[in-house]
Amino acid sequence: MHIPAYAHPTIRSAVPVLPTSRHVAALDCCFCDEPFGDRLPVPLGPSSTSGFFGCHSCLRQLVSRARQSRDDAFARSVEQAEEEAAAWRAARGRHLADLDRVRLAADTVVAFAGAGEVEALRMAWLLVSLESAHAWATDYAPAPPPTVQIPDTELKEGRFQLDLAMVSAREAVAERLAYHLINESQPVDPELCAELECPDDCSGRHDDVHIDCGPDQIFEDLAEAGQQLPGHGGLLEQPVARQDGTQP
Template identity: 55%
Template sequence: MHIPSYARATIRAALPTVPTARQVGTLDCAICDAPFEDREPVPLGPTPASGLFGCRDCLTRLIARARRSRDSALARNAEHARAEWAAWARARDRYLAGVESVREASEAVARLAAEGTAKPLEIAWLLVALESAHSWTAGDAPKAPNPVDPSDSSVRDAEFRLGLELISAREAVAERLAYHLINEAIPAEPEMCEEFDCPDDCSGRHDSSHIDCGPDAVFEDLARRGVVVPRAEDDPAPALDRTLPGRTKKSAPAMTGPAEALAQHGIDTDDIELLLDAAAAGLVTDAWHDALLSEIPATAKPAPGEILAQRADLYRRARRALVAARDDGPQALRAFQAVASSVDLPWAGGSPFTLRESRAATENFIQHIDDRIRYTSELMREQGWRAVLLRLAASAASRAPDHFGMPGWADRVASVTRHLAELDRSDAPPALADLGAVETLLVEAPDRLGADALGWILDRRPEAAL
């Protein structure tokens, strides 16, 4: 007779504590104490031949009782599990609702910080309150009971989404407060209100919301504070350098300072006039030319001759502004900015072109120039006038080595002049009749040739365009 495992405890409980001699001798049933007579005894262990024995009737009855007890226990356990799961589900839903509320609050804080509609102090308090709400709500999810499907990722997903929104809110608030501090530190400039077409009640403050410091500023600022971060061009682990089989190991080029780097482009940093020339070219490139290329669509851009004429005019203005900044301070750069960012002034070289008439969106163009001038001004206040000249000259040397104002411009003009001598100039503008005068003007003041004449040259010598 098979005795299921779930019935063994019930059967053991029915056995006598002190069996009789007849029960031990397999004469009487150890459960009902009735003689076996012609009934077959069923061994109860510990071995089939020793121990106590029971009759089939008693064992069948006990097994049935054990089965009923087991089924009742399973039902009770199932009911308990259902109640436990329901309680956890309610707690989970409350937790998810709280996490979702904090996520929506994070999204709202990020939006308010980006829109700039709330005051900086209000934004700061909103972030502090948001962090408190996050600390009180997230990270204390109710523990799921064992029978819950392990693939249920609702809590994990909700916490992940909350984390992303919280990061966005922190970034937006940090950016807002950082620019608030920077703008507050910059003095009011009421003299610029007329150039910026400010309303009559303007306080003279012209805040920035985006400043591009370039790729190196953060490393240089950290270095001044004693924190040196290895750069990509550095070799932090020369011991790991290995020469591949069959190849000759080449020595790394020696690092050079600004003076040596500029000297490679024919710029002697001890010659202040030459350094000013290159710095002016760098200022025009970084502020105006980059803005023109990146922010004005091709359909609204002027002709190449007009761009070259305007660049030459702005170069002279940039040089005068840099000279004035030596004595008057960084605010002298505003004179260059006023013309470079104007959307109403006709361009140089006799061109009637204005950015406003081109119907281009000029907000980003103006903002780009404003950011570059602000950055250059701050750099001049912190590091000095000569340091700014070196930085601007280095920018021009690397990005515009043969533009107007740079040492390479003369060779470029010579190449263009030789090409002009070979062309049929019968349909050329009158300004191009005397090649000697043309070469002189191209070297000294290209805009005085006129935008039309420059355009005629560039149409036939497009590689000369800037």
């Protein structure tokens, strides 16, 4: 009689702890205690001539019970996997929505910084609160259960788009605050009003929104700050390579 491997634990658990002499002598079934008579005993080990012996009827019942237990466990595992996948999809949807909300907030900060209508201190706080929202939204991403083995391209795309929006927001606010500090440090100059054709109620403050310092000012400023970078001459003084890679 063939006994499948999945039935071995069920059969072992049904074997009596204290066998009788008739059990080990292959006279009685170790499960139902009925004499074998003219029935052929099925050896259960440890060898074909010693150990425990069972009848076909009892073993068929035990195999059937083990099969039912296996099928029930499989059904439960499938149901559990479906529940875990559904819970993950719901959490993933909320996470994607959070990423998109923060991305929209970053786009709004960029717009505010470019319009110049929000005061500088308020812009600084907007960036700080945006960074906090970004940290909360990205620090935790729901991990898929083991049964979900597909690449989540939508989540990667959401993170990528948010990262781009955050870079733009940081750059916009940094530029806004840099020019604010520079303009605040400049003295009032009413004499420029006539040249710039300012309205009569001009306060004499003329804020810059774009300053071109040239290609080399940054290196001179860093040198004054104590950081001398390697290289000689200005950027415009460096020889430009021809298209074939040779120097002029």
